[in-house]
Amino acid sequence: MNSISASPLLQFSSISKQFGGLSALSDVSLHIRRGEIYGLIGPNGAGKTTLFNVITGLYQASAGEFQFNGKNYQSCKPHVLARAGIARTFQNIRLFANLSALENVMIGRHVRTKTGVIGALLRNRAARHEERAIAERARELLDYVGITKPHQTLARHLSYGEQRRLEIARALATDPLLLALDEPAAGMNATETESLKTLLQTIRASGITVLLIEHDVKLIMVLCDRVAVLDYGKKIAEGIPDEVRRKPAVIAAYLGGSDD
Amino acid sequence: MTINQKSKPLLAVLAIVLLLLPFFIDALLGRGWVRIADFAMLYIMLALGLNIVVGYAGLLDLGYIAFFAVGAYCYALTGSPHLASAFPLLFPHGIHLSFWVVLPLAALLAGGFGVLLGAPTLRLRGDYLAIVTLGFGEIIRIFLNNLNAPLNLTNGPQGISRIDPVNVAGAPLNATQQILGVTLPSVHLYFYLFLAFTALVVFTSRRLEKSRIGRAWMAIREDEIAASAMGINTRNLKLLAFAMGAMFGGVSGALFAGFQGFVSPESFSLMESVMVLCMVVLGGMGNIAGVILGSVLLALLPEVLRHGVVPLQQALFGKMIIDPESLRMLLFGGALVVMMLYRPAGLLPSRVRRRELDTDEVAETV
Ligand SMILES: Nc1ncnc2c1ncn2[C@@H]1O[C@H](COP(=O)(O)OP(=O)(O)O)[C@@H](O)[C@H]1O
Ligand SMILES: [Mg+2]
Numbered sequence: 001m002n003s004i005s006a007s008p009l010l011q012f013s014s015i016s017k018q019f020g021g022l023s024a025l026s027d028v029s030l031h032i033r034r035g036e037i038y039g040l041i042g043p044n045g046a047g048k049t050t051l052f053n054v055i056t057g058l059y060q061a062s063a064g065e066f067q068f069n070g071k072n073y074q075s076c077k078p079h080v081l082a083r084a085g086i087a088r089t090f091q092n093i094r095l096f097a098n099l100s101a102l103e104n105v106m107i108g109r110h111v112r113t114k115t116g117v118i119g120a121l122l123r124n125r126a127a128r129h130e131e132r133a134i135a136e137r138a139r140e141l142l143d144y145v146g147i148t149k150p151h152q153t154l155a156r157h158l159s160y161g162e163q164r165r166l167e168i169a170r171a172l173a174t175d176p177l178l179l180a181l182d183e184p185a186a187g188m189n190a191t192e193t194e195s196l197k198t199l200l201q202t203i204r205a206s207g208i209t210v211l212l213i214e215h216d217v218k219l220i221m222v223l224c225d226r227v228a229v230l231d232y233g234k235k236i237a238e239g240i241p242d243e244v245r246r247k248p249a250v251i252a253a254y255l256g257g258s259d260d
Numbered sequence: 261m262t263i264n265q266k267s268k269p270l271l272a273v274l275a276i277v278l279l280l281l282p283f284f285i286d287a288l289l290g291r292g293w294v295r296i297a298d299f300a301m302l303y304i305m306l307a308l309g310l311n312i313v314v315g316y317a318g319l320l321d322l323g324y325i326a327f328f329a330v331g332a333y334c335y336a337l338t339g340s341p342h343l344a345s346a347f348p349l350l351f352p353h354g355i356h357l358s359f360w361v362v363l364p365l366a367a368l369l370a371g372g373f374g375v376l377l378g379a380p381t382l383r384l385r386g387d388y389l390a391i392v393t394l395g396f397g398e399i400i401r402i403f404l405n406n407l408n409a410p411l412n413l414t415n416g417p418q419g420i421s422r423i424d425p426v427n428v429a430g431a432p433l434n435a436t437q438q439i440l441g442v443t444l445p446s447v448h449l450y451f452y453l454f455l456a457f458t459a460l461v462v463f464t465s466r467r468l469e470k471s472r473i474g475r476a477w478m479a480i481r482e483d484e485i486a487a488s489a490m491g492i493n494t495r496n497l498k499l500l501a502f503a504m505g506a507m508f509g510g511v512s513g514a515l516f517a518g519f520q521g522f523v524s525p526e527s528f529s530l531m532e533s534v535m536v537l538c539m540v541v542l543g544g545m546g547n548i549a550g551v552i553l554g555s556v557l558l559a560l561l562p563e564v565l566r567h568g569v570v571p572l573q574q575a576l577f578g579k580m581i582i583d584p585e586s587l588r589m590l591l592f593g594g595a596l597v598v599m600m601l602y603r604p605a606g607l608l609p610s611r612v613r614r615r616e617l618d619t620d621e622v623a624e625t626v
Contacts, residue, residue, distance in 0.1 A: 057488075058485065058488075077488065077493075078488040078491075079488050079491045079492055079494070082488075082489060082490060082491030083491055087489075087490075094489075095482075095483070096479050096487075098482060099475075099478060106475060107475050107476065107487070107490055107492070109472075110479075111490065112491075113472055115471060115472045115473070117473060117504070120468055120472065120473050120474070121468070123467060127471075130472075131472070134472070171490075174490060174491050
């Protein structure tokens with residue numbers, strides 16, 4: 001193993017994020033190893049989504065730095081991080097609502113393909129070939145995440161569970177090293193959650209590292225190799241799920257968090 | 261490849277009809293209407309250019325006519341005696357570059373202006389973008405109006421005249437030509453020239469729409485944040501949309517200058533930008549056929565009124581009660597209100613828009 005593949009995939013060093021007077025993240029350090037499913041839990045407003053926004057370049061950290069795949073990504077644009085191999089889904093689903101399911105996933109291929117204006121106009125052999133490959137991969141991914149509706153269905157006409165899975169397919173289309181999922185099971189019923197669990201295990205088995213924000217404690221317990229707990233922007237615990245669950249600080253945070 | 265076997269004969273019929281169209285129009289309505297058809301095609305090209313910016317990338321541009329102006333003045337200055345007055349020593353007879361040399365330059369220059377407008381507005385959307393682009397359009401027009409002193413570059417409000425006609429294979433299009441025994445008056449010749457360019461613009465739009473680039477534009481229109489998180493460089497693609505749209509505008513501007521032989525700043529007022537935007541919206545944003553329909557309707561409306569309403573009023577009342585220009589605005593306003601009520605997605609909505617508006621169901625949840 002060379003030094004890059006032995007190092008953690010994502011290394012967070014003392015990251016802070018301030019919104020005016022509010023510390024959404026304060027001095028958070030953590031690392032995610034290659035091939036694991038890493039859980040991120042904590043009460044509402046703890047800063048989990050903010051952490052996602054920092055690693056995907058939507059927010060710039062106020063202090064600290066993070067390394068991904070051995071490189072520093074300080075104040076990078078979202079598309080740079082997507083190219084580097086971080087893909088995400090959103091807590092409030094953000095699909096391209098008026099495009100078809102297939103087009104949504106095809107757009108995910110954008111970052112790994114290169115046909116420009118000239119290629120689009122001439123539609124030469126390379127462009128046609130690439131276009132076919134994009135559509136083919138998109139169809140594969142729709143099947144992979146289990147969307148059985150016609151691929152021409154507009155994203156907004158899919159059921160809630162399907163929309164969540166379409167977001168995962170779109171993220172996978174970018175060939176990520178790290179797939180970051182923000183509450184993928186929110187609003188799903190028991191069967192949908194069960195099939196999501198299977199899907200995430202398949203994804204991990206395919207070699208993609210998963211970072212998972214989830215409120216469903218049961219799901220976290222069965223899926224995650226390690227979890228970190230955030231509370232008021234601070235990391236209050238980290239470790240294997242069974243240990244973390246028993247820590248008094250975690251119990252206090254959840255009890256404190258549940259009465260609002 | 262893109263045209264399937266079934267639509268091939270249809271396309272052939274359409275081509276034949278379009279090729280014979282100037283003769284029909286000439287015979288049935290008179291030569292003036294062929295000229296009107298020529299103008300309608302200029303509008304189609306403009307509207308399809310704006311459709312890239314507004315319809316695909318979702319960027320509201322209210323100053324679009326500025327690119328038309330850039331293209332028009334580009335050819336007006338380099339294809340007329342005008343510059344002789346500003347630089348008598350350098351160009352004693354003005355510059356008389358061939359239209360075919362100027363055309364790509366006009367497209368590039370307009371595209372450059374598109375980037376110039378796009379760059380400072382990258383963070384703006386919706387209303388704010390509309391206001392800035394509106395300002396940009398006005399700035400260009402005001403420059404054209406005032407760049408006649410101290411050095412007479414644009415000849416100010418008088419505009420530039422005696423612009424060289426477009427030459428095709430050595431034959432100037434502003435004179436009647438005999439081709440294979442068929443007599444083609446100037447308006448017919450320009451009709452075919454514009455038809456060829458319109459076909460090119462339609463082709464370009466189609467190819468872009470159904471490509472990786474087109475999809476990226478639509479992703480930005482749908483959700484810019486999600487688009488960037490999926491790896492789309494939103495800055496570059498927005499600039500590209502502005503540049504492509506502006507190039508279409510520049511090309512039609514140069515054609516306009518060659519056709520008219522005269523340009524002046526008054527052709528590039530805010531009202532024209534609004535008109536082109538209305539063509540895009542009326543027909544159906546993002547849908548090429550819809551945009552063409554919208555352009556034809558709105559380009560013909562004032563002419564129909566002018567040629568129909570005045571004689572009608574004369575016959576009915578013996579005098580003119582409402583002048584066609586006011587009536588045009590009245591009808592136009594009324595039509596837009598009716599449209600917004602009954603067909604908010606346009607006459608021929610794109611698949612996307614139609615679905616978007618036909619249901620109240622909200623896909624996004626918190
Ligand atoms: N763009 C923003 N501007 C101001 N405050 C924000 C912004 N984004 C998040 N916050 C605040 O940061 C805190 C953490 O939010 P968030 O990361 O969404 O929490 P979680 O996802 O853990 O529920 C909250 O108090 C939230 O109000
Ligand atoms: Mg959240």
